Amino acid sequence: MIFVTDAKMALSSGVVGRRFLLLLAQENVEFRLPEIKSLFSLCKVQLRCEENFDQKSPFWIVHIPSENVAKAVMRRTVCAKSIFELWGQGRTHEELHNSLKNYPADKMIPFLQQGSTYQIKVYAFNKTLSHNERIQKIDDLGFLPFQGTVKLKDPEHVFWLLEDYGTDPNNAPEKPFCIYFGRWIADGQRELINLYSVKKRHFIGNTSMDACLSFLMANHAKAGANDLVFDPFVGTGSLLVACAHFGAYVCGTDIDYNIIHGRGKASRKNQKWRGPDENIRANLRQYGLEEFYVDVLVSDASKNIWRKANIFDAIITDPPYGIREATRRTGSQKGIIKPAEEYVESHVPVSMNYHLSDIFIDLLNLAAENLVMNGRLVYWLPVYKLDYSEDVIPQHPCLKLISNCEQSLTTHTSRQLITMEKVKEFEDKDRYAHLNDAKYNPYVGHNSFRDKYFSGVMKKVSKENKNNQN
Numbered sequence: 516m517i518f519v520t521d522a523k524m525a526l527s528s529g530v531v532g533r534r535f536l537l538l539l540a541q542e543n544v545e546f547r548l549p550e551i552k553s554l555f556s557l558c559k560v561q562l563r564c565e566e567n568f569d570q571k572s573p574f575w576i577v578h579i580p581s582e583n584v585a586k587a588v589m590r591r592t593v594c595a596k597s598i599f600e601l602w603g604q605g606r607t608h609e610e611l612h613n614s615l616k617n618y619p620a621d622k623m624i625p626f627l628q629q630g631s632t633y634q635i636k637v638y639a640f641n642k643t644l645s646h647n648e649r650i651q652k653i654d655d656l657g658f659l660p661f662q663g664t665v666k667l668k669d670p671e672h673v674f675w676l677l678e679d680y681g682t683d684p685n686n687a688p689e690k691p692f693c694i695y696f697g698r699w700i701a702d703g704q705r706e707l708i709n710l711y712s713v714k715k716r717h718f719i720g721n722t723s724m725d726a727c728l729s730f731l732m733a734n735h736a737k738a739g740a741n742d743l744v745f746d747p748f749v750g751t752g753s754l755l756v757a758c759a760h761f762g763a764y765v766c767g768t769d770i771d772y773n774i775i776h777g778r779g780k781a782s783r784k785n786q787k788w789r790g791p792d793e794n795i796r797a798n799l800r801q802y803g804l805e806e807f808y809v810d811v812l813v814s815d816a817s818k819n820i821w822r823k824a825n826i827f828d829a830i831i832t833d834p835p836y837g838i839r840e841a842t843r844r845t846g847s848q849k850g851i852i853k854p855a856e857e858y859v860e861s862h863v864p865v866s867m868n869y870h871l872s873d874i875f876i877d878l879l880n881l882a883a884e885n886l887v888m889n890g891r892l893v894y895w896l897p898v899y900k901l902d903y904s905e906d907v908i909p910q911h912p913c914l915k916l917i918s919n920c921e922q923s924l925t926t927h928t929s930r931q932l933i934t935m936e937k938v939k940e941f942e943d944k945d946r947y948a949h950l951n952d953a954k955y956n957p958y959v960g961h962n963s964f965r966d967k968y969f970s971g972v973m974k975k976v977s978k979e980n981k982n983n984q985n
């Protein structure tokens with residue numbers, strides 16, 4: 516029995532494919548399924564998990580048409596550690612051994628042949644096994660027709676025995692819930708998290724996005740080779756770095772002149788001012804990605820500056836929500852809008868408060884107008900947990916919600932990573948959809964997010980709720 520995660524894809528589905536075992540990292544748990552789904556969809560393959568699959572488990576059995584697809588997904592994922600061709604599984608070692616005996620010999624033999632080298636590794640999730648226990652488990656697999664020679668360094672084939680002791684660290688069972696055996700196919704890209712760590716980044720700011728989340732966002736956005744990706748609130752360009760790593764050409768805007776020009780106060784401890792060449796281009800150069808740098812401009816994201824529609828393959832951004840940076844936009848004095856011809860070249864617009872709900876209306880309009888068809892918008896939406904439901908996510912007639920994943924910030928606040936896809940061409944009337952239909956502006960109640968974040972109102976509310984319950 517299989518569970519297809521996308522109904523449309525199920526309709527176009529063909530063969531079920533081979534069974535593979537994904538071993539996932541147990542962090543950013545909610546972000547994993549949308550990431551893996553996005554990567555499968557980049558390969559034009561539907562993600563098919565077994566029906567009883569537990570999203571929170573580090574082990575997922577997936578059906579994939581070929582090893583090449585498995586490798587392509589692993590070349591991008593930061594959520595999955597490794598993938599294995601699954602040869603057998605069971606709730607006990609006896610069940611596992613029976614299952615292995617039923618695995619077709621013709622699929623096994625090519626990897627067990629005389630003259631080949633191999634290694635067997637034992638991995639236990641949520642349990643520490645002694646050296647002797649590991650050796651015993653390997654010895655118990657002696658019934659498999661291995662003809663090759665054991666080699667611990669650079670063997671041709673690596674086989675893994677994986678035991679699942681559940682996800683409760685305080686209640687690990689004596690015996691595993693499930694045991695798997697498979698042939699290692701590929702590792703994911705977890706090492707990118709350290710390689711691109713912002714701690715070692717040339718140019719950083721107070722709100723530089725962490726490397727793992729940046730790669731996750733690039734994967735949710737399906738940013739890939741030769742795409743053009745835009746970040747309207749670019750800051751120090753962390754999201755551009757992640758997209759450029761996957762071969763996308765990148766550009767961005769920010770209202771802050773100092774950020775764009777790499778000037779002003781430094782964010783690093785023990786450094787007063789930013790040094791020469793502390794800028795986004797230098798960040799890309801640091802990783803050998805300068806060829807993917809298009810440019811960044813000082814510009815206000817509330818104004819659409821792009822003359823041509825449908826130019827970006829993805830828009831990926833972390834808008835300001837007023838906690839560590841100001842939410843400002845340009846305007847004119849006393850709200851009087853001057854005709855364009857009255858502006859002189861030296862005109863400096865005044866800066867005005869930028870309501871959170873307006874930020875997201877503008878962002879969705881920007882995406883709807885400037886994304887190519889099926890292009891993705893990926894952004895963070897701050898919310899107070901008590902008031903949050905999927906209904907508060909801003910909508911747009913041209914954009915379909917693909918996924919929303921929560922990252923907790925405090926006891927009462929979190930941010931949701933929202934992924935949307937362009938499904939309809941933009942028409943001028945769509946720009947005002949939020950004025951004509953409240954369903955397109957459900958987020959307005961969250962405008963006071965910043966005040967509530969700092970005032971502790973949320974703490975009071977939850978205390979009252981608790982008292983009322985008692």
Ligand SMILES: C[S@@+](CC[C@H](N)C(=O)[O-])C[C@H]1O[C@@H](n2cnc3c(N)ncnc32)[C@H](O)[C@@H]1O
Pocket residue numbers: 720722723724747748749750751752753754768769770771774814815816817832833834835836840841842843844845869
């Ligand atoms: C959360 S930070 C982005 C951080 C960025 N992802 C990084 O990794 O450095 C938000 C950025 O939006 C910028 N910003 C605020 N209001 C803006 C506006 N109206 N238009 C464009 N940028 C704006 C801020 O200057 C800030 O750099």
